[in-house]
Structure formats: structure tokens, C-alpha cells
Amino acid sequence: MNRTLLLLALVLLLGGVAWFATRSSATPVDGSAERTFGYPDTDRIHRIFIADREGNQATLERGGPTGWRYNGHPANENAMKNLLQAVGQVSVQRLPTSKEIPNLIRNLAGGGILVQLFDQDGNKLRGYYVGGGTNGELGTAAITEGSDNPYVVHLPMWSGNLRHRFNLRGDEWRSKVLYAVDPDRVEYLSIEYPRQQDKGFRLQRGPDDEFQLYPHQASRQAPRPVAAGIAEGVLSRYENYYISRYENSDTASIAAAHSRLPFAIIRLKEAGKSEQTVKVFPRYRFPDSPDQTLEAYTALINDDRDWALLAVETTQPLLIGYDSF
Incomplete structure (x- = not known):
């Protein structure tokens, strides 16, 4: 049990100082909010910040010839289409079993990706970590900022590991x-x-x-x-x-x-x-x-x-x- 608690604590420290570059800290969430991942009103999303434990960061903002910019460059339209579908529709697929929870926590602690959504005024709309796929790649580990409880999330009417929509690196986010x-x-x-x-x-x-x-x-x-x-x-x-x-x-x-x-x-x-x-x-x-x-x-x-x-x-x-x- 102590090991499980330790791993869970690591989830909340995933990115270290780099992830606090957004100047927003995780706050405790209630039972309803911790199960809310998707933000359906994607038109309100003005900025998306993504970071992993290896120091890779992406700031995506509205604007430019493709509708979005990555670090000042026109963003890849297909990548943004897939990303916006994910952040808009991602939802809890199921609650993990007690046996699964330690594995999900290790999953998130070892390779979780921080995802934060902001509106035009800089208000945070969502914040959560995305891990790897579960057995069979039919679901994806995730946990909201400030929560102690991991979940298995998915996109309705789509089967696969959601992580791939978030873990592009560097120039992969740029328009081709x-x-x-x-x-x-x-x-x-x-x-x-x-x-x-x-x-x-x-x-x-x-x-x-x-x-x-x-x-x-x-x-x-x-x-x-x-x-x-x-x-x-x-x-x-x-x-x-x-x-x-x-x-x-x-x-x-x-x-x-x-x-x-x-x-x-x-x-x-x-x-x-x-x-x-x-x-x-x-x-x-x-x-x-x-x-x-x-x-x-x-x-x-x-x-x-x-x-x-x-x-x-x-x-x-x-x-x-x-x-x-």
C-alpha cells in the first residue's frame, strides 16, 4: 500500500518545474470533476499546453493560416483535428478494478503526458495527465490534476490508444x-x-x-x-x-x-x-x-x-x- 501511495504521489509531480511553466497549480477536485476529461465546446479552447517527463513541450494557440500555431509556426491540420477531437470527446470508459489501479498509477507516473486547455483569457478549462494504453489498447490511463483516482478513458465510437494524439514531438506538430x-x-x-x-x-x-x-x-x-x-x-x-x-x-x-x-x-x-x-x-x-x-x-x-x-x-x-x- 505504501508503494502505491508513493507512485500516486509521483503522478502529481510528473513534470517537475517544467510543467509549472504554465503558472497554474493543481487543485483538489470533487468526485464529479475528477471524472470530467472532455471539453465539448472546443471553440472556446484558445491554447493547449502539452508536456512530458522528458522535457518535451508544445504550446498550441489559435491563429495562422491553418487555424492553429505551434510555437509560432503553422500547426499541422490533421494533427490538430485529431487532438481537438480527443480533448473535446474524451470520457471515462470505465472505473479500473482494484487490481488495475497500481498498474495505472505506475503507467501514469512513468510516462504520463500533461494536457492543459485554456480559453482566450488564460483561464484553465481542463487539466489532466494521459498515460499509456490498457490491455488490448482499448482504453487509455488518465487522471485529472488534483485527483487521487486514475481512470480508463476513451473516445466514444473509436477504438485505440488516445496517447498517440498527444505525444507528437517538436516539428511533428508543424504543418507540412x-x-x-x-x-x-x-x-x-x-x-x-x-x-x-x-x-x-x-x-x-x-x-x-x-x-x-x-x-x-x-x-x-x-x-x-x-x-x-x-x-x-x-x-x-x-x-x-x-x-x-x-x-x-x-x-x-x-x-x-x-x-x-x-x-x-x-x-x-x-x-x-x-x-x-x-x-x-x-x-x-x-x-x-x-x-x-x-x-x-x-x-x-x-x-x-x-x-x-x-x-x-x-x-x-x-x-x-x-x-x-
Whole structure:
């Protein structure tokens, strides 16, 4: 019994000082409140704070092009959709048996994730810890702040471990949208191929929405007109383009990229927006062998602040050359 009480005490200290960064402390709750996890009025939720025992923290706030921001960046729309469904609908599935309680407490003490919801004025709406899945992954351990009693929670009409909706880390919370372009507002698109200069071009929109194609090598030949339908077909490839993932922790690859020529440099400018520059590098499956099988592309994006992995099948349609027109 003493061991059980000790483990329960650990639950209340899960995050240490880091979790008190929100400047809100756990307070005792009554029997009804300790069984209330979901907050159905998700429109009132303005900020969500998530932290784990390893020091990972995420602050998600309303705003930005996707409706939510993660630490100032546009948040991943799918991740936020799953998270809001969870915080809005999570409810007690069942009361744990007396035999289960020590295991649930160990579960929460060892790897609980703190979840706090706030309104626009900074008032806390909910606060609880989410643990791992129960046997069979049909429920999830959870306990409200200030409570001594763990519960098994779930999403009605959904089966699985809820923890996965809360334990994204770092850039996993960020939007994967690289291009969300309106073709009718594009002022120019240029692609430079540093090792194949004759393939580079600049597609420029004129004052009457006519398009001119300029070779990257200015001395090669004069610019020529491009039919609007052809130009719009090329620009439409930039309407919805997603990276595969961020790889900002791969510092060795980032340093290597800064020391070599990119395969391609894409510059795109929309009216009213800054030029967007993407430097693309091939990634080979066996880079140190004669077998140069292309595995993926990587790219420096967001003014070289981010290193991203790009899929071959979605990137190659972007990498056209002057002779494609």
C-alpha cells in the first residue's frame, strides 16, 4: 500500500518545474470533476499546453493560416483535428478494478503526458495527465490534476490508444504544407539547375496576364511567349504540395548541404507575398557506390531555416526544364 501511495504521489509531480511553466497549480477536485476529461465546446479552447517527463513541450494557440500555431509556426491540420477531437470527446470508459489501479498509477507516473486547455483569457478549462494504453489498447490511463483516482478513458465510437494524439514531438506538430499557391496570383516562377544551366528558366507574368519564358542563360536566346493554359498547368502543380517530414535534427546533412551545389533552386513569387526559395538536393539510396538509385529529395526551405524530406513522386513533377515549354 505504501508503494502505491508513493507512485500516486509521483503522478502529481510528473513534470517537475517544467510543467509549472504554465503558472497554474493543481487543485483538489470533487468526485464529479475528477471524472470530467472532455471539453465539448472546443471553440472556446484558445491554447493547449502539452508536456512530458522528458522535457518535451508544445504550446498550441489559435491563429495562422491553418487555424492553429505551434510555437509560432503553422500547426499541422490533421494533427490538430485529431487532438481537438480527443480533448473535446474524451470520457471515462470505465472505473479500473482494484487490481488495475497500481498498474495505472505506475503507467501514469512513468510516462504520463500533461494536457492543459485554456480559453482566450488564460483561464484553465481542463487539466489532466494521459498515460499509456490498457490491455488490448482499448482504453487509455488518465487522471485529472488534483485527483487521487486514475481512470480508463476513451473516445466514444473509436477504438485505440488516445496517447498517440498527444505525444507528437517538436516539428511533428508543424504543418507540412510547403506550397499553397493560387496560380492566378503568381508573378513569376524560376528554376535554376546549377549543374545544367541550359535547363533553367523564368516564367514571368506580364501586366495583361500574358506569360513570357526567359532562359536562365540570358545569352542563349530571346524570351518567348507561353500560352496561358500551359503556364497555368505548370503553376497548378504548386497549389497543394506537402513535404514528407522535417529533418532539422540531421545536422550533418544540413552542414553538407550548405557546402555543395543544389540540384535545383526554385523561386516562386505570389502577389503580396515574399519570394519563396527552395533548394533541392537528391538523396541516393547508396550514395557511396556506383548505384545512384534516387531514394528521395531533401530541401532547404523557409529561408534555409528548415531541412525537409521530399517524396520523389511528388517532387519530380515540379522539376521541369526550359525545354518542357
